[in-house]
Amino acid sequence: MLKLTNIDMNAETSISTEEAILVAARKVFESKGFDGARMQEISDRAGINRALLHYYFRTKEKMFERIFDEVLERFMPLLSTWDQDMEESWEGKLKRFISTLITFLKTNSMLFLLREIIRKPELLASRTKKHRKGLNKFVLYFDRLKQERLIRSDVDSRYIYVIIHSLCSFPLMNAIVFSYSLQISPKEYDELMTGYPEIISDLLIQLLKYRGLRKSDIM
Amino acid sequence: MLKLTNIDMNAETSISTEEAILVAARKVFESKGFDGARMQEISDRAGINRALLHYYFRTKEKMFERIFDEVLERFMPLLSTWDQDMEESWEGKLKRFISTLITFLKTNSMLFLLREIIRKPELLASRTKKHRKGLNKFVLYFDRLKQERLIRSDVDSRYIYVIIHSLCSFPLMNAIVFSYSLQISPKEYDELMTGYPEIISDLLIQLLKYRGLRKSDIM
């Protein structure tokens, strides 16, 4: 299974061909989407030829689903890991959580998921069960909304989770638009975002303290 | 240019063929993306045949760019209209603004823009100039970030704009994932979201009041 080609002769850094393909495929699928992705581009990127793609993964479809699963499996835990590590202070927890979330979001993975689910909703349906617990965080949010039509003084800790996601995700997604249109290079953009997690954390901590929430409310 | 076909015989509601095509095209492009969209599907949806698409818009590319422009033109003003109507109370303004933004975001338009810009960044480059003012709101935000690495007490009014966008956009985008995976129908989802704008508004108003901002800070 190991590979010693012209691409990478160093024993330490050499990876299996399958892995090389998956890395290339993910990159291409994330930027072009399933429909825009070309098997040729993937094989080029992986440093192999097109026939070998079909040797490993019979079809484009199968290869795509493998990628989709991997991305989903990386994302879903972010919906439920909140509940662990009960001893930590909530301020510290918040910061760590935001940092993890942003690390994930820095790739195009989130957009990739959204795009492909719109294209083919069945992709999710079959993979939902095991993540129901995490998803319920968002259902709770919607249920409250429905039942009580919360007003001012009622915006409660259940929303904190959604608010955190919002504050982390949107600026990163939008950066695509703004960096392209304002000609900010990816490297430059990365610099700009260095301090962002702290800023979000601090803003939320302020907000939570102001609202007099107890530790048990948000953990 | 007017059309009286089997699709719609009522004089009042009849629209031009070109419009019918554009409506259909937008729907298809927004859900499938440029690469996934099929001319056949668009013509079916518009209630005409495929040859007529090319009669009106020579190529798929040209048709797509027309749609892209329209969506972008609907989105960009949302980045700059904030500055108008100086007499209104800022609470009222905030509410109206959020409501407008959410109305736009309820379609897949935002996701459409992100997806297509990733696919082909040049789409934006040529259309950026006239919207520079609006975009600068976000640049300001990034510049501050870069220069000062703001901490706790420094999260200031410049971020408010980004925060509003975040809170409005993300839950709507994510609803795609959650509604699909939890089998909530679009209709049902719409109900759930009824009270959301007010909730966001009130949360922000609370936050702003707490932080002792003056009207001039956020307008």
Next chain:
DNA sequence: TTTTTTTTTAACAATTCTGTTAAATGTAAG
């Protein structure tokens, strides 16, 4: 009615892309 414009029909060329195959070559391991 006559003319012009819009729309349909049907067929087709050109291209692109996926998936397959067969034969050759290279590589690892017994």
Next chain:
DNA sequence: CTTACATTTAACAGAATTGTTAAAAAAAAA
């Protein structure tokens, strides 16, 4: 060395898709 597996090469079939065209039909305008 020999065998088994991994990889390349090159070619091809089949399908899907875009864009074109010519001729007929329908609708609108004159």
